[in-house]
Amino acid sequence: MDWRLKSSHERWLEGNLSPAVRLARQAASHDRDGTSEAGVEAELWLALMLIRLRHHDEFDRTMAGVEPAVARIGKPDQEIKLKLVQALSQGIRGGFSNVTEQARYIVDAPGEAVEGCRSFAWVILALEALRRGDLRTAGDYARRMSAESVLGNSRFPRGLTAWTLVQIEEATHGPEAVAYMVERLISTGGWIYQDLLSTEPGSAAWLVRFMMPRDDTTAQAIATAARGVCERGGDPPVLDAAACHAEGLVRHSAADLLFAATHYGDPWAAASAREDLGVMLAGHGAPAQAIAALEHALTGYLAVQSSRDAARLKRRLHRLGRTYHHARWSEESDVGIRDLTKTEIAVAELVAQGLSNTQAAGQLFISRHTVAYHLRSIFRKLQLTSRVELARTWTELHREAKQQSV
Incomplete structure (x- = not known):
């Protein structure tokens, strides 16, 4: 590894972010034509730092050179790292729901060389689910995050992972359930805490x-x-x-x-x-x-x-x-309705028509307790707070979802 790239990693871990970027620029400048694997590796690392620091213009210039270089060299681990950087950039700029396909590609990729990328991809998927309010899916992804990403030797997102886990737990179980986690994160003042403040x-x-x-x-x-x-x-x-x-x-x-x-x-x-x-x-x-x-x-x-x-x-x-009016602000619900199960859609339609839980249960041949369970899930996914709000918005939600599927 080029000494500049190695020093860049070390400075990043120390929290000396601007020197880390400067050293990565120097390492990348030795191979601007993209002919060596080492030069491409330096540019990938530079691009990752730039997007985590939200230096969007320089990031775009760096990616314009590194994308064709990765394609030219054809090394699988570099292709995975490129997808990671692209996914992270798109998530930051346009929302994490745009990048689930890329993140899942990274998660499924074979090879130990991309373990850090795989941990980062789990974080992206968990954040995407959290942002759209699907706490069950967010929790599932959180449980899959490797312990190495928080406690191990990976240079990838231990701080971001810890914060993501805390946010999911807080959203699912309330603030008091995570108070000890937050206090521990802060009181240690260690590398994870510093990394979080530096890059998120x-x-x-x-x-x-x-x-x-x-x-x-x-x-x-x-x-x-x-x-x-x-x-x-x-x-x-x-x-x-x-x-x-x-x-x-x-x-x-x-x-x-x-x-x-x-x-x-x-x-x-x-x-x-x-x-x-x-x-x-x-x-x-x-x-x-x-x-x-x-x-x-x-x-x-x-x-x-x-x-x-x-x-x-x-x-x-x-x-x-x-x-x-719902049509003006429909973006926040369009994602949720597509995530409803068939049973949830049936329950939502009946409750939106004014049926009680018992009446809906009779029509669907399930218990009223099961209806109540599904109704809580519907409220969570659609970010609603009452049966009245569901009744007021369901028809338009359903119509818009059908239009999007055409």
Whole structure:
């Protein structure tokens, strides 16, 4: 391995992100025509760092050279790594539901050389399911994640994996169920925690938001750690935005939150900052400004196909007196309805017609308890909260799903 590439890996692990990128650029520059495997390996590593730091323009330029080089060399492990980088980029920019096919291809690929990529692919699949609110599938993928990706020697996403597991557990079982996991992640202050703050821009704010009702001192320490990671990493813009996001929550500063929302290179994290800004403005008695911020956040979540977050934003806006015709905001439900089983569709149709659980059970020849079970699953998948909401939206949901299948 080129000494520059080796040093780049070491700097990345130390949290010296800008030097790591600079060394990878130097290693890649020795083989710009893509004639050697070592040069392509350096460019793949550079591309992975660039997308994790949300340097989109340089990432696109790097990929324009590395994609034909990988095809020319035809080495399977490099092809897998290329698919990983492509999947991660598409997920960050346009939503993880765009990349499931690529991620599953990586998961099924043979060979020990791609174990780190395989662990990363499991994370992508778990995040995709979490974003669209399919917690059962997210949990299934989470259980398949290799323990090596969290505790082993892989350079791949131990921090991101730990955070994904925590988010899935919190969404499934509630905040108190994961409090000890979050506290342990933070209190160790180890490499996993530092890696998470370095490469997942929304994580610091998420952790601050989680800890604020429990321990203000720890919440402040997370914001301080995020700022330290930014400075040690060479002040990448995305990490500056992440630090401002965390600091804005701790300081109750709308200016910091607005700065984060407008300087993130990550659309999901930007939407998260605007949501926090809207919640803060609502708490300060500025409903018009709060609605504007939350609507902007809703648009951002829909753009990356995060239906679970979009549904939460609709509920927040509803409490502020804003409601929307379903056709305008149909993106967050279209994914969920395609995931309903045949029995769930039958239950949904009967309940939407006004039948009780007992009446629906009689028509389907199942117990009312089974109907209740399926109804809970339907509410979760479609991000609904009541039978009334199901009845109001089901006809249009069903019609739109049929139109998409034509």
